[in-house]
Amino acid sequence: MSIKLAVPVKDESLEIVTRTGRAPFFAIFECDNNGCKFLELRENGHAKEHEHDHGHHHEAHTEEEINHHHSHVKAANLGECKYIVCRALGPNMKDAILREGITPIMVSKNDGATAPEVLEKVKEQLK
Incomplete structure:
Protein backbone atom coordinates (compact mmCIF):
# COMPACT_ATOMS: atom_id res chain seq x y z
CA MET A 1 0.00 0.00 0.00
CA SER A 2 1.30 3.45 -0.84
CA ILE A 3 0.60 6.81 0.76
CA LYS A 4 1.14 10.36 -0.41
CA LEU A 5 2.75 13.06 1.66
CA ALA A 6 3.78 16.68 1.29
CA VAL A 7 6.95 18.49 2.31
CA PRO A 8 7.25 22.33 2.24
CA VAL A 9 10.21 23.17 -0.03
CA LYS A 10 11.98 26.11 -1.67
CA ASP A 11 12.12 24.80 -5.26
CA GLU A 12 13.28 21.86 -7.42
CA SER A 13 16.27 21.41 -5.09
CA LEU A 14 13.72 20.01 -2.58
CA GLU A 15 15.39 22.04 0.17
CA ILE A 16 13.03 22.16 3.14
CA VAL A 17 11.61 25.53 4.17
CA THR A 18 11.18 25.91 7.92
CA ARG A 19 8.00 28.03 7.89
CA THR A 20 5.45 25.74 6.25
CA GLY A 21 2.94 28.46 5.36
CA ARG A 22 5.63 30.51 3.62
CA ALA A 23 7.17 27.67 1.59
CA PRO A 24 6.89 28.48 -2.13
CA PHE A 25 6.08 24.86 -2.97
CA PHE A 26 4.93 21.57 -1.52
CA ALA A 27 6.88 18.56 -2.80
CA ILE A 28 4.54 15.60 -3.18
CA PHE A 29 5.91 12.11 -2.60
CA GLU A 30 4.42 8.65 -2.85
CA GLU A 51 6.28 36.92 -1.09
CA HIS A 52 6.93 40.65 -0.63
CA ASP A 53 6.17 40.57 3.10
CA HIS A 54 9.68 40.11 4.52
CA GLY A 55 8.77 40.98 8.08
CA HIS A 56 7.82 38.43 10.69
CA HIS A 57 4.16 39.29 10.60
CA HIS A 58 2.05 36.59 12.16
CA GLU A 59 -1.62 36.38 11.36
CA ALA A 60 -4.00 36.24 14.30
CA HIS A 61 -5.28 32.79 15.16
CA THR A 62 -8.85 33.34 14.05
CA GLU A 63 -11.46 31.35 12.17
CA GLU A 64 -11.05 33.73 9.22
CA GLU A 65 -7.28 33.12 9.04
CA ILE A 66 -7.71 29.37 9.42
CA ASN A 67 -10.22 29.41 6.54
CA HIS A 68 -7.79 31.51 4.49
CA HIS A 69 -4.99 28.98 5.02
CA HIS A 70 -7.39 26.11 4.40
CA SER A 71 -8.34 27.55 1.00
CA HIS A 72 -4.66 27.43 -0.01
CA VAL A 73 -4.25 23.88 1.32
CA LYS A 74 -7.25 22.85 -0.79
CA ALA A 75 -5.98 24.76 -3.84
CA ALA A 76 -2.68 22.83 -3.66
CA ASN A 77 -4.77 19.62 -3.50
CA LEU A 78 -2.97 18.49 -0.35
CA GLY A 79 -6.04 16.59 0.86
CA GLU A 80 -4.85 13.50 -0.99
CA CYS A 81 -1.79 13.45 1.31
CA LYS A 82 -1.91 11.50 4.55
CA TYR A 83 1.03 13.40 6.09
CA ILE A 84 2.90 16.67 5.87
CA VAL A 85 6.51 16.54 7.03
CA CYS A 86 7.61 19.93 8.36
CA ARG A 87 9.86 21.82 10.78
CA ALA A 88 7.47 24.52 11.96
CA LEU A 89 3.70 24.81 11.73
CA GLY A 90 1.91 27.96 12.83
CA PRO A 91 -1.49 27.58 14.50
CA ASN A 92 -3.50 28.70 11.44
CA MET A 93 -1.71 26.37 9.06
CA LYS A 94 -1.85 23.55 11.60
CA ASP A 95 -5.62 23.89 11.94
CA ALA A 96 -6.00 24.12 8.14
CA ILE A 97 -3.91 20.97 7.63
CA LEU A 98 -5.84 19.06 10.31
CA ARG A 99 -9.16 20.10 8.75
CA GLU A 100 -8.02 18.51 5.53
CA GLY A 101 -7.30 15.25 7.39
CA ILE A 102 -3.51 15.55 7.07
CA THR A 103 -1.30 14.47 9.99
CA PRO A 104 1.80 16.61 10.62
CA ILE A 105 5.12 14.86 11.24
CA MET A 106 7.51 17.31 12.87
CA VAL A 107 11.24 17.17 12.08
CA SER A 108 14.27 19.32 12.92
CA LYS A 109 17.18 20.70 10.91
CA ASN A 110 19.24 17.81 12.31
CA ASP A 111 17.04 15.40 10.32
CA GLY A 112 18.31 16.77 7.00
CA ALA A 113 18.22 19.74 4.64
CA THR A 114 16.27 18.19 1.77
CA ALA A 115 13.01 16.29 1.55
CA PRO A 116 14.64 12.96 0.51
CA GLU A 117 17.07 13.12 3.46
CA VAL A 118 14.28 13.79 5.94
CA LEU A 119 11.97 11.14 4.48
CA GLU A 120 14.71 8.56 4.95
CA LYS A 121 14.74 9.44 8.68
CA VAL A 122 10.95 9.44 9.19
CA LYS A 123 10.00 6.46 7.01
CA GLU A 124 9.20 4.33 10.07
CA GLN A 125 6.44 6.81 11.04
CA LEU A 126 4.81 6.49 7.61
CA LYS A 127 2.43 3.64 8.41
Whole structure:
Protein backbone atom coordinates (compact mmCIF):
# COMPACT_ATOMS: atom_id res chain seq x y z
CA MET A 1 0.00 0.00 0.00
CA SER A 2 1.30 3.45 -0.84
CA ILE A 3 0.60 6.81 0.76
CA LYS A 4 1.14 10.36 -0.41
CA LEU A 5 2.75 13.06 1.66
CA ALA A 6 3.78 16.68 1.29
CA VAL A 7 6.95 18.49 2.31
CA PRO A 8 7.25 22.33 2.24
CA VAL A 9 10.21 23.17 -0.03
CA LYS A 10 11.98 26.11 -1.67
CA ASP A 11 12.12 24.80 -5.26
CA GLU A 12 13.28 21.86 -7.42
CA SER A 13 16.27 21.41 -5.09
CA LEU A 14 13.72 20.01 -2.58
CA GLU A 15 15.39 22.04 0.17
CA ILE A 16 13.03 22.16 3.14
CA VAL A 17 11.61 25.53 4.17
CA THR A 18 11.18 25.91 7.92
CA ARG A 19 8.00 28.03 7.89
CA THR A 20 5.45 25.74 6.25
CA GLY A 21 2.94 28.46 5.36
CA ARG A 22 5.63 30.51 3.62
CA ALA A 23 7.17 27.67 1.59
CA PRO A 24 6.89 28.48 -2.13
CA PHE A 25 6.08 24.86 -2.97
CA PHE A 26 4.93 21.57 -1.52
CA ALA A 27 6.88 18.56 -2.80
CA ILE A 28 4.54 15.60 -3.18
CA PHE A 29 5.91 12.11 -2.60
CA GLU A 30 4.42 8.65 -2.85
CA CYS A 31 5.80 6.24 -0.27
CA ASP A 32 5.54 2.48 0.10
CA ASN A 33 7.65 -0.34 1.55
CA ASN A 34 10.31 0.30 -1.11
CA GLY A 35 10.81 3.97 -0.18
CA CYS A 36 9.54 7.36 -1.28
CA LYS A 37 9.29 8.59 -4.87
CA PHE A 38 9.08 12.28 -5.75
CA LEU A 39 5.98 13.00 -7.87
CA GLU A 40 5.69 16.77 -8.35
CA LEU A 41 5.91 20.30 -6.96
CA ARG A 42 2.68 22.15 -6.16
CA GLU A 43 2.65 25.90 -5.69
CA ASN A 44 1.70 27.26 -2.28
CA GLY A 45 -0.63 30.17 -3.01
CA HIS A 46 -0.35 31.45 0.56
CA ALA A 47 3.41 31.97 0.19
CA LYS A 48 2.88 33.71 -3.17
CA GLU A 49 0.47 36.18 -1.51
CA HIS A 50 3.14 37.02 1.08
CA GLU A 51 6.28 36.92 -1.09
CA HIS A 52 6.93 40.65 -0.63
CA ASP A 53 6.17 40.57 3.10
CA HIS A 54 9.68 40.11 4.52
CA GLY A 55 8.77 40.98 8.08
CA HIS A 56 7.82 38.43 10.69
CA HIS A 57 4.16 39.29 10.60
CA HIS A 58 2.05 36.59 12.16
CA GLU A 59 -1.62 36.38 11.36
CA ALA A 60 -4.00 36.24 14.30
CA HIS A 61 -5.28 32.79 15.16
CA THR A 62 -8.85 33.34 14.05
CA GLU A 63 -11.46 31.35 12.17
CA GLU A 64 -11.05 33.73 9.22
CA GLU A 65 -7.28 33.12 9.04
CA ILE A 66 -7.71 29.37 9.42
CA ASN A 67 -10.22 29.41 6.54
CA HIS A 68 -7.79 31.51 4.49
CA HIS A 69 -4.99 28.98 5.02
CA HIS A 70 -7.39 26.11 4.40
CA SER A 71 -8.34 27.55 1.00
CA HIS A 72 -4.66 27.43 -0.01
CA VAL A 73 -4.25 23.88 1.32
CA LYS A 74 -7.25 22.85 -0.79
CA ALA A 75 -5.98 24.76 -3.84
CA ALA A 76 -2.68 22.83 -3.66
CA ASN A 77 -4.77 19.62 -3.50
CA LEU A 78 -2.97 18.49 -0.35
CA GLY A 79 -6.04 16.59 0.86
CA GLU A 80 -4.85 13.50 -0.99
CA CYS A 81 -1.79 13.45 1.31
CA LYS A 82 -1.91 11.50 4.55
CA TYR A 83 1.03 13.40 6.09
CA ILE A 84 2.90 16.67 5.87
CA VAL A 85 6.51 16.54 7.03
CA CYS A 86 7.61 19.93 8.36
CA ARG A 87 9.86 21.82 10.78
CA ALA A 88 7.47 24.52 11.96
CA LEU A 89 3.70 24.81 11.73
CA GLY A 90 1.91 27.96 12.83
CA PRO A 91 -1.49 27.58 14.50
CA ASN A 92 -3.50 28.70 11.44
CA MET A 93 -1.71 26.37 9.06
CA LYS A 94 -1.85 23.55 11.60
CA ASP A 95 -5.62 23.89 11.94
CA ALA A 96 -6.00 24.12 8.14
CA ILE A 97 -3.91 20.97 7.63
CA LEU A 98 -5.84 19.06 10.31
CA ARG A 99 -9.16 20.10 8.75
CA GLU A 100 -8.02 18.51 5.53
CA GLY A 101 -7.30 15.25 7.39
CA ILE A 102 -3.51 15.55 7.07
CA THR A 103 -1.30 14.47 9.99
CA PRO A 104 1.80 16.61 10.62
CA ILE A 105 5.12 14.86 11.24
CA MET A 106 7.51 17.31 12.87
CA VAL A 107 11.24 17.17 12.08
CA SER A 108 14.27 19.32 12.92
CA LYS A 109 17.18 20.70 10.91
CA ASN A 110 19.24 17.81 12.31
CA ASP A 111 17.04 15.40 10.32
CA GLY A 112 18.31 16.77 7.00
CA ALA A 113 18.22 19.74 4.64
CA THR A 114 16.27 18.19 1.77
CA ALA A 115 13.01 16.29 1.55
CA PRO A 116 14.64 12.96 0.51
CA GLU A 117 17.07 13.12 3.46
CA VAL A 118 14.28 13.79 5.94
CA LEU A 119 11.97 11.14 4.48
CA GLU A 120 14.71 8.56 4.95
CA LYS A 121 14.74 9.44 8.68
CA VAL A 122 10.95 9.44 9.19
CA LYS A 123 10.00 6.46 7.01
CA GLU A 124 9.20 4.33 10.07
CA GLN A 125 6.44 6.81 11.04
CA LEU A 126 4.81 6.49 7.61
CA LYS A 127 2.43 3.64 8.41
